[in-house]
Amino acid sequence: FISLFISLLVLVSGNMIYRKTNNPPSTNDKIHVTFNVQPSHNEFSTKKLRVPPQTSFFDIMKMAQEEDDAFRFTYNMYPGLGAYITSIGGDAEDISNGARFLWLLYNCNQDLGAAQYHDVNGCTLSDTGVSSTYPKDGEIWIFEHVYLNWV
Incomplete structure (x- = not known):
């Protein structure tokens, strides 16, 4: 009887673990990201x-553009490299006469204070x-549209 009880306990415990790992993530299994x-x-x-x-920033951008036109973007997809952002909110990159406007992505994961969320000083350019x-x-x-002069 004791061995049957132990076997049943192991079977039930194993089944509970199996069910728990196969459940879809709950809404509590989400992270907060500011874009x-x-x-x-x-x-x-x-x-x-x-x-x-484990949501890619590319997928986060897709979610953001569905909620707000200011985040609508275009891109080119390069095999083995992924998406290259060419415009956000209607502002496109521009390559002309040795000058270039392009979009650069910065990680500002330190607490900058609400007033500084628009400033990339102290942030790290994404590698x-x-x-x-x-x-x-x-x-x-922060995605910043910057001017770089190549001449």
Whole structure:
């Protein structure tokens, strides 16, 4: 009888573990990410999203554009590299006469204070593209439209 009880306990425990790992994530299994856009004409936009862990920044951008036109974007997809952002909110990159406007992504995961969320000073330029960037809970990301002069 004791051995039957132990076997039943192991079977039930194993089944509970199996069920728990196969359940879809609950709404509590989400992280908070702040996505900011700083166009060249200085109209700053912020979108705070709750997303599943391990969501790429590219997928976060898709979610943001469905909620707010200021986050609508275009991109080119490159095999093996992922998406390259060509415009956000109607502001496109521009390559002409040795000058270039382009979008740069910054991680501002330290607490900058609400007044500084529009400023990339103290932030780190991302070393990965949007397809291979996976924000963590509470991080702040800024896409800035910047002018670079190559001449």
